[in-house]
Amino acid sequence: MMKLPIRPRRNRKSEAIRGLIRETTLSVANLIYPMFVHAGERDEPIESLPGCVRWSIPGLVKECGRLHGQLGIPCVDLFGVVPDVLKTGDGAEAYNPQGVVQRAVRALKEEFPDLLVMTDVALDPYSIYGQDGIVRELPGGGVEVLNDETVESLVRQAISHAEAGADVISPSDMMDGRVGALRQALDELGYTQVSIMSYTSKYASAFYGPFRGALGSAPKAGDKKGYQMDPANAREALREAELDEQEGADILMVKPATFYLDVIAAMRKHTHLPIAAYHVSGEYLMLKAAAASGWLDEKEATLEALTSIRRAGADMILTYAAPQAAEWLA
Ligand code: PBG
Numbered sequence: 010m011m012k013l014p015i016r017p018r019r020n021r022k023s024e025a026i027r028g029l030i031r032e033t034t035l036s037v038a039n040l041i042y043p044m045f046v047h048a049g050e051r052d053e054p055i056e057s058l059p060g061c062v063r064w065s066i067p068g069l070v071k072e073c074g075r076l077h078g079q080l081g082i083p084c085v086d087l088f089g090v091v092p093d094v095l096k097t098g099d100g101a102e103a104y105n106p107q108g109v110v111q112r113a114v115r116a117l118k119e120e121f122p123d124l125l126v127m128t129d130v131a132l133d134p135y136s137i138y139g140q141d142g143i144v145r146e147l148p149g150g151g152v153e154v155l156n157d158e159t160v161e162s163l164v165r166q167a168i169s170h171a172e173a174g175a176d177v178i179s180p181s182d183m184m185d186g187r188v189g190a191l192r193q194a195l196d197e198l199g200y201t202q203v204s205i206m207s208y209t210s211k212y213a214s215a216f217y218g219p220f221r222g223a224l225g226s227a228p229k230a231g232d233k234k235g236y237q238m239d240p241a242n243a244r245e246a247l248r249e250a251e252l253d254e255q256e257g258a259d260i261l262m263v264k265p266a267t268f269y270l271d272v273i274a275a276m277r278k279h280t281h282l283p284i285a286a287y288h289v290s291g292e293y294l295m296l297k298a299a300a301a302s303g304w305l306d307e308k309e310a311t312l313e314a315l316t317s318i319r320r321a322g323a324d325m326i327l328t329y330a331a332p333q334a335a336e337w338l339a
Contacts, residue, residue: 032320033316033319033320034319035312035315035316035319035334035338036338037080037081037082037083037331037334037335037338037339038081038083039319039324039325039326040082040083040084040325040326040328040331040334040335041082041083041084041085041086041127041285041325041326041327041328041331042076042082042084042085042086042327042328042329042331042332043085043086043088043287043327043328043329044061044064044069044072044085044086044087044088045061045062045063045064045088045089045090045223045224046063046064046065046066046069046087046088046089046090046109046110046113047063047064047065047089047090047091047109048065048066048091048109048112049063049065050065051065052064052065052068055222055223056222057218057219057220057222057223057290057294058219058220058222058223058290058293058294058329059294059297059301060297060329060330060332060333061223061329063090063223066109066112066113066116067116069113069116069117070116070117070120073085073117073120073121073124074120074121076331076332076335077121077123077124078121080332080335080336080339081335081339082331082332082335083124083125084124084125084126084127084177084325085117085124085125085126085127086127086128086129086179086327087110087113087114087126087127087128087129088110088129088134088223088224089103089108089109089110089113089129089134089135090109090134090223090224090225091108091109091134091135093137093225095135096135096136096137097135097136097137098136098137098138098144099132099136099143099162100132100133100135100136100142100143100162101135101162102135103132103134103135103162103165103166103169104162104165104166104168104169105169106169106172106173108169110128110129110170110173111169111170111172111173112173114126114128114170114173114174114175115173115174118173118174125176125177126174126175126176126177127175127176127177127178127179127206128170128175128177128178128179129179129181130163130166130167130170130178130179130180130181130182130191131163131180131181131182132159132162132163132166132182133224133226133228134224134226136226137229138152138228138229138230139221139226139227139228139229140152140154140228140231140233141154141159141181141182141183141184141233141236142154142155142156142158142159142162142163142182142184142236143155143158143159143162150230151230151231152230152231153235154184154233154235154236156184156185156186156236157186159182159184159187160184160186160187160190161190163180163182163184163187163190163191164187164190164191164194167180167191167194167195168194168195168198168200171195171198171200171203175203176203176204177203177204177205177206177259177260178191178195178203178204178205178206179205179206179207179208179262180205180207180208181208181211182208182236183208183211183233183236183237183238184236185252186256188205188207188252188253188256188257188258189255189256189257191205192205192256192257192258204259204260205257205258205259205260206258206259206260206261206262206285207253207258207260207261207262208262208264208287209246209249209250209253209258209261209262209263209276210238210245210246210249210250210262210263210264210269210272210276211237211238211262211264212237212238212239212240212264212265212269213232213233213234213237213238213239213240214237214240214264214265214268214289214291215291216265216268216289216290216291216292217289217290217291218290218291219290219291219293219294220289220290220291223290240268243271243272243275246263246272246275246276247275247276247279250276250279250280250282251279254280254282258282259282259283260282260283260284260285260324260325261276261280261282261283261284261285262284262285262286262287262327263276263284263285263286263287263323264286264287264289265287265288265289265291265292266286266287266288266289266292266318266323266326267288267292267314267317267318268292269286270317270318270321271321273286273318273321273322273323274321274322276322277321277322277323278322283324283325284322284323284324284325285323285324285325285326285327286318286321286323286325286326286327287326287327287328288314288315288318288326288327288328288329288330290329292314293328293329293330296310296311296314296330307333308333308337311330311333311334311337312334312337312338315328315330315334
């Protein structure tokens with residue numbers, strides 16, 4: 010027989026010892042649940058995101074009672090869904106004080122003061138172009154998303170969310186300078202305790218398809234490569250991280266998550282700020298579809314994916330699997 014003094018398998022011999030040496034934990038305390046809300050009266054299942062729902066405001070409040078009260082999910086991130094008639098060139102519905110997100114925030118904070126309510130800040134759900142900002146039409150038929158004009162609208166949108174009672178503002182638009190502009194505007198109005206979770210390195214990813222299906226927000230012309238990052242780049246993410254940090258972001262985000270674990274790990278080394286990772290709609294749907302085909306164990310595969318994101322260095326994870334994961338982890 011072999012004389013082998015060093016045997017890593019000794020540390021794997023029982024669940025007890027595996028538990029002692031486990032390096033990464035995943036708990037419900039790490040999870041943020043992205044939710045969709047519309048002004049309609051019905052709660053409608055979302056075809057592109059099995060298990061997710063376009064909630065009415067009362068439906069949203071009721072569901073948050075279960076998610077927060079029973080499952081212990083600490084934070085929800087709200088996305089507004091509006092009908093085409095409310096979409097305009099400038100996306101002004103985004104900062105309507107009576108808009109669906111603003112009303113939903115008020116309803117949630119009234120019912121659950123301890124639930125952390127986060128809101129997405131970007132114009133795409135409200136834009137006829139399906140772009141995240143103010144658009145200039147180009148002679149050739151394309152569009153240009155104007156940076157500084159867009160930042161002004163994002164500031165109005167964020168303020169309307171803060172007025173409604175949002176705890177965290179989450180700009181997902183990738184305009185330059187928006188974190189600093191949001192911080193300054195919020196502070197001037199006395200919202201010094203409203204946090205900013207910045208989409209620091211949001212990639213121009215093909216994995217947002219099911220989300221755009223849920224919102225009806227796919228770009229009508231062109232793409233988002235003029236502002237979202239090139240999936241080929243990692244160093245550029247650190248440059249964005251430095252800027253967001255200087256501009257006053259409280260939390261940095263990497264998005265998508267599982268295809269960008271190297272970016273999460275690099276950012277973890279680079280900053281002392283907390284890091285969030287967004288396990289996006291396409292990453293979720295891949296797991297759902299593979300599980301539905303019978304070839305993946307949904308629970309094992311989902312928890313493995315989420316644990317990998319934590320191992321790479323993310324403190325918190327935005328995921329559509331949050332309710333299921335919370336049940337599995339209970
Ligand atoms: C848009 C926004 C997107 C997502 C979050 N905010 C889509 C996009 O940039 O086109 C994607 C989320 C997901 O795919 O789960 N501001």
